[in-house]
Amino acid sequence: MSELEGQGLPQARGDDSASLERGYRRLLATYPGWFRRENEREILAVLMACAQDDQTRPSLEAAVDLLKGAVRMRLRPRPGQPRTVYAAVRLMWLGALAELGALFTIMATAVAVRAAVARTYPDGVNSVNVHIVVDEVAAPIVIVLWLWLAWAHSKRKDPARIALVSFLGLITLSMIGSLAQEAATFAPADLIAGAVLWAIALAAVVLIFTPASNRYFRVREPVLV
Amino acid sequence: MQEATFLILTALAAGSQHGYGIISDVSEISGGRVKLLAGTLYTALDRLRADGLIGVDREEVVENRLRRYYRLTPAGEQRLAAEAARLHAHATAALRRLNPNLAGGLA
Numbered sequence: 001m002s003e004l005e006g007q008g009l010p011q012a013r014g015d016d017s018a019s020l021e022r023g024y025r026r027l028l029a030t031y032p033g034w035f036r037r038e039n040e041r042e043i044l045a046v047l048m049a050c051a052q053d054d055q056t057r058p059s060l061e062a063a064v065d066l067l068k069g070a071v072r073m074r075l076r077p078r079p080g081q082p083r084t085v086y087a088a089v090r091l092m093w094l095g096a097l098a099e100l101g102a103l104f105t106i107m108a109t110a111v112a113v114r115a116a117v118a119r120t121y122p123d124g125v126n127s128v129n130v131h132i133v134v135d136e137v138a139a140p141i142v143i144v145l146w147l148w149l150a151w152a153h154s155k156r157k158d159p160a161r162i163a164l165v166s167f168l169g170l171i172t173l174s175m176i177g178s179l180a181q182e183a184a185t186f187a188p189a190d191l192i193a194g195a196v197l198w199a200i201a202l203a204a205v206v207l208i209f210t211p212a213s214n215r216y217f218r219v220r221e222p223v224l225v
Numbered sequence: 226m227q228e229a230t231f232l233i234l235t236a237l238a239a240g241s242q243h244g245y246g247i248i249s250d251v252s253e254i255s256g257g258r259v260k261l262l263a264g265t266l267y268t269a270l271d272r273l274r275a276d277g278l279i280g281v282d283r284e285e286v287v288e289n290r291l292r293r294y295y296r297l298t299p300a301g302e303q304r305l306a307a308e309a310a311r312l313h314a315h316a317t318a319a320l321r322r323l324n325p326n327l328a329g330g331l332a
Binding site: 066076 | 244245248262263264265266267268271272275290291292293
């Protein structure tokens with residue numbers, strides 16, 4: 001029995017350490033890829049050096065600290081990323097959020113818009129209903145599109161810039177369409193929400209086509225591993 | 226400058242150190258009061274590298290683990306000196322007002 005215990009002890013310690021390392025790896029997986037490639041092995045070495053002998057999993061304090069670090073790193077620009085691209089990507093996240101706001105605005109004002117149209121054009125209510133349903137279906141798709149644009153630009157994908165310009169063109173047409181249909185009179189809140197989205201998209205396009213951004217997207221540097 | 230940043234730069238002022246060395250040194254400098262955690266340390270090191278205040282001195286592999294040694298850059302030395310002078314001036318002013326005779330002797 002004592003012989004078994006004697007053999008079991010080092011083995012158990014190895015398991016502890018492996019399970020602790022797995023715990024740390026899971027926490028480090030929340031950091032951006034470029035940061036992990038650069039620092040993961042080293043941070044893991046420091047974490048393991050700081051560990052107690054019988055520790056089997058990360059302490060709550062260390063886990064919270066690592067997760068806070070991951071959030072901070074994800075909010076920072078990637079190495080070599082110009083400020084303009086960084087700002088444009090932030091704007092695209094904001095665009096997704098603003099689109100969500102626009103969806104809520106459309107839902108919240110639907111009754112008032114219907115009533116306003118019905119007072120002036122009693123026959124126009126059906127067409128307004130169609131409009132509202134189309135907007136409500138389109139908004140989640142547009143949110144996904146904003147998120148994809150943010151992701152693709154942060155991953156330095158040049159074709160994403162064409163997609164962004166096409167997207168701005170679409171929103172511009174939709175704004176002109178809304179203005180032609182007297183949205184200013186019948187749906188002022190929806191029109192303002194649309195204008196905010198249009199301004200965000202325009203600002204992102206301007207930022208993504210500055211000379212610094214152009215260089216970043218066109219010149220492919222060798223990826224550091 | 227945050228206290229952790231100041232202490233990390235101070236730890237590197239005497240020579241290059243690796244991550245674990247910085248943690249031990251910061252604990253010693255602060256009299257055991259500041260215990261740096263890995264997440265805080267490496268986000269600070271990343272920021273300091275991006276700002277050009279520190280650089281990588283060399284890398285070693287010890288027992289299959291990577292050790293990267295960091296050192297202060299000339300810009301980092303300047304920043305630390307300026308920050309130390311600022312803190313020193315504040316501390317001197319505080320002591321002088323609390324105890325004119327004592328601080329007169331110190332300053």
